[in-house]
Amino acid sequence: MAIQTPKGTRDILPNEIHKWNYVEKEFAIICKRFGYQEIRIPVFEYTELFQRGVGDDTDIVQKEMYTFNDKGGRSITLRPEGTAGVVRSYIQNGMSSLPQPVKLFYQITAYRYEQVQQGRYREFHQFGAELLGAQDAAADVEIISILALFFEKIGVKNLILNLNSIGCPECRKAYNELLKEYLSDKISDMCDTCKTRYDRNPMRILDCKVDSCRAHLINAPALLDHICDDCRAHFEQVTHKLETIGIPYNIDRNIVRGLDYYTKTVFEFVSENIGTKGTVCGGGRYDGLVEEIGGQPTPGVGFALGVERLLLEMESQGIEFPEADAPDIYIGAIGERAGQVAEKLTWQLRSKNIYCIKDIMGRSVKAQMKYADKLNVRYTLILGDNEIDSNKARLKDMKTGETKDISLDTLIDRLVKNKA
RNA sequence: GUGGGUAUAGCUCAGUUGGUUAGAGCGCCAGGUUGUGGCCCUGGAGGUCAUGGGUUCGAAUCCCAUUAUUCACCCCA
Numbered sequence: 001m002a003i004q005t006p007k008g009t010r011d012i013l014p015n016e017i018h019k020w021n022y023v024e025k026e027f028a029i030i031c032k033r034f035g036y037q038e039i040r041i042p043v044f045e046y047t048e049l050f051q052r053g054v055g056d057d058t059d060i061v062q063k064e065m066y067t068f069n070d071k072g073g074r075s076i077t078l079r080p081e082g083t084a085g086v087v088r089s090y091i092q093n094g095m096s097s098l099p100q101p102v103k104l105f106y107q108i109t110a111y112r113y114e115q116v117q118q119g120r121y122r123e124f125h126q127f128g129a130e131l132l133g134a135q136d137a138a139a140d141v142e143i144i145s146i147l148a149l150f151f152e153k154i155g156v157k158n159l160i161l162n163l164n165s166i167g168c169p170e171c172r173k174a175y176n177e178l179l180k181e182y183l184s185d186k187i188s189d190m191c192d193t194c195k196t197r198y199d200r201n202p203m204r205i206l207d208c209k210v211d212s213c214r215a216h217l218i219n220a221p222a223l224l225d226h227i228c229d230d231c232r233a234h235f236e237q238v239t240h241k242l243e244t245i246g247i248p249y250n251i252d253r254n255i256v257r258g259l260d261y262y263t264k265t266v267f268e269f270v271s272e273n274i275g276t277k278g279t280v281c282g283g284g285r286y287d288g289l290v291e292e293i294g295g296q297p298t299p300g301v302g303f304a305l306g307v308e309r310l311l312l313e314m315e316s317q318g319i320e321f322p323e324a325d326a327p328d329i330y331i332g333a334i335g336e337r338a339g340q341v342a343e344k345l346t347w348q349l350r351s352k353n354i355y356c357i358k359d360i361m362g363r364s365v366k367a368q369m370k371y372a373d374k375l376n377v378r379y380t381l382i383l384g385d386n387e388i389d390s391n392k393a394r395l396k397d398m399k400t401g402e403t404k405d406i407s408l409d410t411l412i413d414r415l416v417k418n419k420a
Numbered sequence: 421g422u423g424g425g426u427a428u429a430g431c432u433c434a435g436u437u438g439g440u441u442a443g444a445g446c447g448c449c450a451g452g453u454u455g456u457g458g459c460c461c462u463g464g465a466g467g468u469c470a471u472g473g474g475u476u477c478g479a480a481u482c483c484c485a486u487u488a489u490u491c492a493c494c495c496c497a
Contacts, residue, residue: 058495059494081497125497268497366456396457
């Protein structure tokens with residue numbers, strides 16, 4: 001069996017690359033319009049960054065990371081997401097001395113060792129943005145509005161914005177006690193994972209999908225109803241501002257993002273057509289993360305968007321992508337002498353920024369024309385001894401089939417003019 | 421980590437109750453008289469039928485294992 005891509009990875013082939021180029025470009029344009037600058041971070045980091053940043057308790061760190069020791073014996077991990085690396089860079093490069101807030105966006109691959117299924121791969125692509133240094137609800141709303149505008153710009157409709165607040169460490173601590181109290185007489189009846197969650201991270205019990213566990217949770221207190229005054233005020237400002245701009249949202253008390261660093265606002269945009277849970281992107285506020293990784297206390301908010309899922313959603317909505325450019329002209333040649341002229345002509349055209357393809361197989365005129373047709377070129381020009389002697393050639397419009405005699409001297413100028 | 425589906429040419433798939441040199445469409449290459457694509461016609465290349473065992477006189481076909489892939493659960497992007 002020939003070697004294939006490893007499980008959960010895939011090639012992005014030329015026939016679909018225009019889709020990727022399109023969304024990448026549009027995303028960058030939107031981010032820049034909001035004042036975000038692109039940052040590129042390493043594919044791998046020291047494992048400790050993710051253990052501290054993403055959280056030792058999370059599924060990602062416990063079972064999904066690609067971790068190995070390098071030849072120097074250092075523990076290295078392929079990034080499972082982008083935020084931790086960006087925040088590390090913020091600290092390492094002294095960005096707290098830059099004018100605040102600092103606004104960054106990125107387009108990365110990320111790696112998680114998981115079972116693959118539709119819209120979930122072991123190597124996947126994320127677009128993300130991070131806003132560091134701003135604690136006001138306006139920052140949360142700006143982050144969300146980048147996404148809303150991006151979706152609007154590329155024509156993606158009907159994504160639902162689910163919103164929740166998971167409070168700050170203080171109110172979460174109080175809530176965890178409340179939840180444990182509520183569950184104290186029920187936990188013995190619940191699943192094993194819930195039992196371990198009960199001690200380590202009771203909030204995650206709310207996420208359990210086991211029916212018998214769910215039954216016990218129906219009347220469980222919701223975190224959103226027990227956050228502190230400060231967090232409540234923040235959440236109300238977020239919803240109020242969203243209403244002001246006109247971004248619809250849905251409050252979902254059950255969103256508990258899978259990364260430990262989130263505080264206060266958490267959100268996700270979900271689709272109903274792409275299977276599984278349909279999360280196209282997720283994000284939230286992470287006011288404790290910079291400090292956790294070793295920087296000065298700095299508020300932050302951001303998101304990550306799954307590009308594979310975005311493309312799935314776009315395809316299921318029948319959104320048309322701009323086609324890749326077709327060549328302006330194909331230069332064919334018969335024989336050695338014409339080949340040389342074609343060579344030179346092609347070079348001149350290309351240097352004038354004309355998208356020009358030339359025969360390099362020495363094939364028959366018929367084969368060359370077929371090839372030109374498949375490339376979807378606009379014009380063809382076949383050179384032979386006659387053309388070179390007369391300094392004229394027949395330019396053929398491949399759409400209409402019309403031909404026109406044209407002087408080789410004026411060809412370049414005409415094509416350049418034609419293109420402009 | 422758990423459960424189900426699938427695995428035949430580059431792609432999409434046929435292959436009858438196990439029976440000779442395994443097929444089609446598309447794609448690719450070439451030709452249909454001298455130098456012009458699309459339509460049509462002809463020909464060609466390309467498959468250890470995922471891999472390894474087993475049953476059988478005989479296996480693409482039945483059984484087992486492995487691997488890959490896919491969908492779902494968990495969780496996430």
